[in-house]
Amino acid sequence: xxxxxxxxxxxxIPRGKVATYGQVAALAGTPRAAIVVGQxxxxxxxxxxxPWQRVINSKGMISTTCLxxxxxxxxxxxxxxxxxxxxxxxQFWVDLKKYGWQAGM
DNA sequence: AAGGTGACTAACA
DNA sequence: ATGTTAGCCACCT
Numbered sequence: 375x376x377x378x379x380x381x382x383x384x385x386x387i388p389r390g391k392v393a394t395y396g397q398v399a400a401l402a403g404t405p406r407a408a409i410v411v412g413q414x415x416x417x418x419x420x421x422x423x424x425p426w427q428r429v430i431n432s433k434g435m436i437s438t439t440c441l442x443x444x445x446x447x448x449x450x451x452x453x454x455x456x457x458x459x460x461x462x463x464x465q466f467w468v469d470l471k472k473y474g475w476q477a478g479m
Numbered sequence: 480a481a482g483g484t485g486a487c488t489a490a491c492a
Numbered sequence: 493a494t495g496t497t498a499g500c501c502a503c504c505t
Contacts, residue, residue: 406487406488406489430486432489437487
């Protein structure tokens, strides 16, 4: 099941690293289902206790629109993980070139 | 049960 | 360069 793969992949993200939705979706077998990754995170993060904060969009910016999972909380969790999160125009930004997670490396 | 939305990405105009 | 459309799968109405 796609969701199960996504969950496993998310749990495979090492601390101090971040991955993009498209990257996780690609590893799950469906590169175009990036949005589905977000959906799964949104619903399953509380069930599987997933590090949802380590998953961001291609621009390395936090795109959470959920009031229950505010960007500020995600940024805090990322910094707790050792990831430097910058704040730009009210939006949090992470350097993917620096903290981008390379699976299988 | 079927249709629409959504924490996305990328290509086309 | 920016704006819109299309594709994906799970959850909600």
